[in-house]
Structure formats: structure tokens, C-alpha cells
Amino acid sequence: MSNDIPALPCYLNGEFSNVRDAKVSVLDRGFIFGDGVYEVVPAYEGRPFRFEEHMARLDRSLAELRIANPMDRAGWRELVDQLIAAYAKYAGKKPEETNQLVYLQVSRGVAMRDHVMPPDIAPTVFAMVNRLYIYTPEERSRGVDCYTADDFRWKKAHIKSISLVAAVLARQVSADQGGNETIMFRDGWLSEAAASNVWVVKDGMVLGPPKDNLVLEGIRYGLLEELCGRAGVPFELRRVAREEVLGADEILLTSATKEILPCTRLDGRPVGNGRAGPIYEKLFAGYQQAKRSS
Numbered sequence: 001m002s003n004d005i006p007a008l009p010c011y012l013n014g015e016f017s018n019v020r021d022a023k024v025s026v027l028d029r030g031f032i033f034g035d036g037v038y039e040v041v042p043a044y045e046g047r048p049f050r051f052e053e054h055m056a057r058l059d060r061s062l063a064e065l066r067i068a069n070p071m072d073r074a075g076w077r078e079l080v081d082q083l084i085a086a087y088a089k090y091a092g093k094k095p096e097e098t099n100q101l102v103y104l105q106v107s108r109g110v111a112m113r114d115h116v117m118p119p120d121i122a123p124t125v126f127a128m129v130n131r132l133y134i135y136t137p138e139e140r141s142r143g144v145d146c147y148t149a150d151d152f153r154w155k156k157a158h159i160k161s162i163s164l165v166a167a168v169l170a171r172q173v174s175a176d177q178g179g180n181e182t183i184m185f186r187d188g189w190l191s192e193a194a195a196s197n198v199w200v201v202k203d204g205m206v207l208g209p210p211k212d213n214l215v216l217e218g219i220r221y222g223l224l225e226e227l228c229g230r231a232g233v234p235f236e237l238r239r240v241a242r243e244e245v246l247g248a249d250e251i252l253l254t255s256a257t258k259e260i261l262p263c264t265r266l267d268g269r270p271v272g273n274g275r276a277g278p279i280y281e282k283l284f285a286g287y288q289q290a291k292r293s294s
């Protein structure tokens with residue numbers, strides 16, 4: 001184990017400990033096959049953001065893998081609240097003085113190695129928590145550099161699966177070039193980025209790929225549509241061609257960790273004028289408002 005891993009609070013199958021000490025079986029199907037799902041829930045000032053939407057997506061992912069949800073909503077909520085309190089204690093702060101990311105994972109459980117799903121094994125429930133980095137206003141207006149790649153992932157990208165090696169390889173395409181995200185295309189059409197959804201702004205309108213099996217429906221899919229509605233910005237989900245991305249006025253990335261973040265350079269060339277654009281500014285202001293009223 002790397003020495004720089006901090007003793008962040010975690011939970012494993014009913015017990016609270018920390019990520020340095022918690023241990024799972026080598027036969028856990030999450031370890032052997034990546035056979036499990038996860039969620040990442042941001043918590044602003046001690047309050048989970050869009051918790052119900054995260055739980056609904058967890059249900060959908062578990063159903064796709066035919067794993068019964070090991071806990072009900074109230075159980076998950078209690079666990080998330082306990083972890084938020086544990087992190088605040090760890091950081092020597094009050095929960096309301098913190099912004100956190102709560103990671104939840106369910107794997108199929110422990111069994112002898114066999115691809116076939118074993119009946120009646122107890123899922124492994126793991127959860128951990130860390131601080132949520134909030135980008136500074138300067139970082140936000142500068143935006144981030146992205147690089148493009150072919151989407152070589154599988155055709156069940158709508159499942160928030162822990163089998164993430166394709167996403168790791170995709171992300172590394174941009175990391176190797178000093179970039180922050182990899183924007184991917186399947187057969188010339190925009191899908192998403194390695195760990196975020198991607199939006200194109202053209203002539204004042206926000207465009208995003210349809211919700212299908214080729215993208216993960218980020219919690220910010222619905223949120224961005226709401227924010228566009230409130231800001232009077234036209235919003236459309238439809239297939240977006242590679243040329244439209246390359247010719248965009250603005251490109252936006254969304255995820256729990258990035259919130260809404262402008263991509264201001266793509267493959268080394270400026271997007272629009274190379275700074276955060278006006279639609280980004282409007283939508284980000286709406287996002288801040290949504291956080292405050294959550």
C-alpha cells in the first residue's frame with residue numbers, strides 16, 4: 001500500500017473503519033471481475049446533493065447486474081449521513097463547514113471464481129468519503145484542456161459499473177498529453193468523456209447526446225436541462241457529430257466532481273475564444289443557486 005494514503009473514514013459490510021485498515025476478500029467478485037456498481041454523491045456543507053436521483057441510478061445499475069439492493073433508501077441515507085459526520089470529525093470541522101464526496105459501492109459478493117452469477121450470495125457493501133475539491137473562480141474561467149479519442153468502451157456505458165479499466169485507458173489518453181479529460185466519439189458521434197458528460201454550445205443552444213446505452217446518464221443530465229429551462233437557454237438531446245464538437249462556441253463538462261466546467265482547449269486548439277463562455281457563466285450561476293437551495 002502506498003504510504004500517502006490517508007486514514008479516511010469508510011464502511012465495509014456493517015463496520016466503520018478507515019481506508020488504510022478495511023480489507024475485502026481476494027475472492028470478492030468486485031476484485032476478480034469488476035462485478036459491481038457504484039455511486040458518487042456530493043455533499044455540500046454537510047447535505048447530500050440530489051440524493052434521490054443518485055439512489056434511483058443505483059437501483060437502475062443494480063437491476064442491470066441482477067443484484068438485489070442490499071439496503072433501502074433510509075439505510076443508504078443513514079450510511080451517507082454517518083460518513084459525512086465521520087469525515088467532518090476526521091477533518092476537525094463541523095459537517096456544515098465541509099464539502100464532501102461520498103463513494104458508495106456494491107459488488108456481487110464473495111464466491112469461488114466462476115463467470116456464472118452465483119445464486120444467493122450476500123453483496124459486499126463498501127463506502128468511503130473524502131473532501132470535495134471546489135475549483136477556484138480563476139480555474140473555472142481558465143477552463144480545462146481536453147483531448148479527443150475513439151470511444152473504445154463497451155456498449156453498456158449506461159451502467160455505473162466498477163469495471164472501469166476502459167475508462168482508465170481513455171482518461172490516460174488526455175493525461176499523457178497533460179490534459180484534464182478525454183472526450184470520446186463512437187462512429188463519429190459524441191458519446192461522453194472518461195468520467196464526465198459533455199455538452200456543446202452552439203448559437204446560444206446547449207446540445208447533448210441522447211440518453212441511451214452509450215452514455216452514463218449523469219445526475220447533471222436532468223439538472224442541466226432544469227438550469228437551461230430556468231435561464232431561458234434552449235436545450236436539446238440529439239446525436240452530436242464530431243464536427244459540431246470541433247466547431248462549438250463552448251464545450252461544457254459535467255460530473256459530481258467538476259459540477260459544470262468549461263473545456264476551453266480541445267486537442268491543443270482554443271474552444272471559442274479559449275475562455276469560459278457566457279452560457280457556461282449563466283448555467284454555473286444556476287448551479288450555485290441549486291446547491292444553496294438543496
Ligand SMILES: Cc1ncc(COP(=O)(O)O)c(C=O)c1O
Binds near residue numbers: 195
Ligand atoms: C463515464 C461518466 N459519464 C458521466 C459522468 C457524470 O455523472 P454524474 O454527473 O452523475 O457525476 C461520470 C461520473 O463519474 C462518468 O464516470
